[in-house]
Amino acid sequence: MSEPNASASEQDWVTRLADEVVAEATARQGGALTRPIVCASGLSPSGPIHLGNLREVMVPHFVADEIARRGIAVEHIISWDDYDRFRKVPEAVEGVDESWNEHIGKPLTSVPPPHGSGYPNWAEHFKAVMKAALEMLGVTYRGISQTDQYTSGAYREQVLHAMRERDRIDAVLGRYRTRVTEPAPARGGQGKRGAKEVLDAASAQAAELAEEGSGAAGEDDGSGTGGYFPFRPYSTTFGTDSTQVVSYDDETTELTYLATGPGGQQVTETMHLDRDFHGKLVWKVDWPMRWAYEGVDFEPSGVDHQSPGSSFVVGGQLVQEIFGGRQPIGPMYAFVGIAGMAKMSSSKGGVPTPADALVLLEPPVLRWLYVRRRPNQSFTVSFDAELLRLYDEWDALGRKVAGDTAQPGDLAAYSRSVRTASRELTLTPKPVPYRALTSIIDITGGHPEQTLRILEGFDLDGPVRSLDDVRPRLDCASQWVRTQLDPSERTRVRREPNRHLLDSLEPAQREALELLAARLLDDWTLDGLTTLTYGIPKLQAGFDIGEKKLPPEVKKAQRDLFKLLYRLLVDSDTGPRLPTLLLCVGPDRVRRLITG
Template sequence: MPETTNAGRDAAPIEINSELLAHAHVSKAWPFEEARKVLSRLKRIPQPTGSIIFETGYGPSGLPHIGTFGEVARTTMVRHAFRVLTEDKIPTRLICFSDDMDGLRKVPDNIPNKDMIGAHLGKPLTQVPDPFGEYPSFGQHNNARLKSFLDTFGFSYEFLSATECYTSGRFDATLLRVLEHYDEIRDVILPTLGPERRATYSPFLPISPATGKVLQVPIIDRDLAAGSILYKDPDTQKLTQVSVTRGHCKLQWKADWAMRWAALGVDYEMAGKDLIDSVRLSGRICRILGRQQPEGFNYELFLDENGEKISKSRGNGLTIEEWLSYASPESLALYMYQSPRKAKRLYFDVIPRAVDEYAGHLAAYPVEDQAAKLTNPVWHIHEGTPPQADLPISFALLLNLASASNSEDRSVLWGFIQRYAPEATPETQPLLDELVGYAIRYFHDFVKPSKQYRAPTGKEREALVELDKRLATMPDKILAEEIQNEVYAVGKEHGFEPLRAWFQALYQVLLGQSQGPRFGSFVQLYGIENTRALIAKALE
């Protein structure tokens, strides 16, 4: 399986001036805080590779999920911040590493041909057939899915396959060091295991010559001079001697992670909060192998709509493709940038807010000073050169236009937009036109099926009649804020307490949903007569 190098675009040159550099060294944006840790490491530890190596790891036992993308996106942000701090004078590399030599432990829930895959349990993922019938193996299929998305997003990275690194001999020298320090490494891991597992644990997992499976068997003897181990084959019961190099063995997880750090000279790798203990233990093993463990931090995990951790094998939560059906890659990158140490729900209902927050940060960027720009997420998302864009209306408002008009016709939505911004066209506002398409898809799949209108109560009916009267007297060119003031006034005069109950009633009765946009802005965009028609329909 060939190694893919220099995938995606090359890291673009960075223009750095003295003001940018001065603010970068004190910026509280988390990518700069992480980059300063790598800079401090550079001053303490020699770099045998000649470059600073950033790494992300991927276990291709299931289809890639958004958390995988998030790790690459976040690491890219740290890498770019480091390049700024060092004035782009120190070479950097980002390695995306696939643990595709792991044995398949269970059949994922979200794939076809499960029975076929079940017959290959225990084999390295690159030796398991592709259930989709598109690639030589399941591991290669999932690797291709990951690389395809990373390339689409434009990441600059090198893709490494564990299978290729093991079988090509790239890891051989470090594997022999693991054999040399076999007992020390076992001493690190054994206290963390139960009695049964402790009795059989070995950092080396031989690949069975007979079945091709990754074997978890006790090691009877080791031959350092020959670079081999001796074990009893569980199928033949014969003593079998096998080399630890050239892909005849692989390592257990924590020893494998440490070996990779040492072999590749990794300087930075982040990991999920669930791997805190693994990072600590792998760090100890890495030091035994003669290298300092990488810098990094532990991010919080993503949760599905039920508050459960998202999983590749279960396929819960959002997929990369699903997010990109309803919003841009940049909005997804913003979601990854925000509060990485805070657990967040990753489900469809977070998309509209992410889209509008991205647009808001993009609009604010041109008028911010240099210090504020470095804490603006779009600076990190776009590697210091965010595009210019100032959308006349929000994504949330577009969704409510689609909801109120029950239209999935782009031209209908553009008709409303041009009522508010006559100079806007799909050609002059391509980002807004893109959002129109996203809004229509999101409305069709999520808003429309869940719309539930209700009849107004007596109190709400009286307030709606009064609001209709006031709307009837308003001029066509009235400002959204003036409309909003009148809506407030009607709610107060009819005794809604809290006033939020009045607006919730408007959304439920007129739009068939529990929440909505700023109502004055909606009326201005949708049109006074159209809004009065909604009220008339509700009153009927």
């Protein structure tokens, strides 16, 4: 299997972005790379971290991995925004009820985890699931807890600097609070979508997220009626950020603020920012501060952060004018949808997570979903029958790669899906079609011995001798049947022949069934049964069983035979692929059901 090369660059968005990041980082470092390139992601564990959030990780991961493949020092960091406020109790999260409303406004690491969790707090509970999924997906990163950073005083100097420069920060933010700007094209290109269309969508998404109150999309900039202060303390009395800064002394670093309790009671509190660390910079200041602190070269973000006046746009001004850094290369990525669901939201809960997807999809296939589309292209993840078609496409690509017929862009996407710069991902040794596996599991109920007997009829570069030969795909398909296949669509094979139908058959139909029954064991494999079921009408019409060019009447006869077989076997006009169905039912039972 060959690796992608420079000829793939015209079709491979990862190569193009990596080229841009390396060139920009080299220029920023004076013409020679003296430190690792930094690619960054940010995740807020405000609830289940869903498949939309995964794009925030996978875009930087693929770019960092490409840079690593070139032998260039690179680091992918993930900032866990676990010091964000708890904004809303998610819906449909097991072990969570309305009592969690009393924790709104606290840092996520100060909120208790769902009932039954083995983790110390809300943030760690949801981070753990995501960490396990990222390990399965082959994502290598350095995690940074913002709770640890703030409460340890790591940002002490940055916070003090922001407070000293609060008037200048306020002035920068003021440029965007009321004016309407002409949209600038997002870096990385927008394909055929116009800039106005993209930014109209961005503004709508930002408004929706801000109204919902989830994560950093609240776009808090620290504005208030008592003057501008870019730091928001967490109350030592109530534990929440229901606080309003009253005054700040630059010399003593004493911050005085009014804290409001759940019953409306108010207390005045003070802290010294040079030694008290229970609070954080507001988001629009926090993000550019971190760009400068970590030396971030590349960090994409969603459309909600790139509308005029939003955090990415304003951050580009603040990082340079206030913190002396540079805005990272930051292409906009489009949202990921789920078939039958509105846009995903962590705070709303009830949305599929990477962990949910990984029980239905092998890790390379989930990686492929995120690498085969450019970041600014939205796509939808479907767990219904569309997932079977996705696997058909994946297997077709695998055959092209094995046969050296894949296009350069497809080859690059496949390579990035099955391996990283540091390791190969687990692939199913003998990739029996996912569609066939779901049919086998559906018909047999997942019975191991029956499943193996049927799989022995598949020859994929050698026979299947053990169920381990088809894992983990078999386990994914089993889960799909259990959780996604509607009970009304389950396949139920007849126990007794359909005497009424058999007695009503015409002579040509009887002849077709007798020919099929007589030849079943000529080649009891998937390929053999495929040839046979398509071949019976050919033989009846006087053609060779391998003939490809057929008149319309023979093709119609094939369709009619398939329909008849489905009615005799499963009392339906359709069903699983017929050769797979025959393998599952077994030769003796097939003969009895089609001939009586």
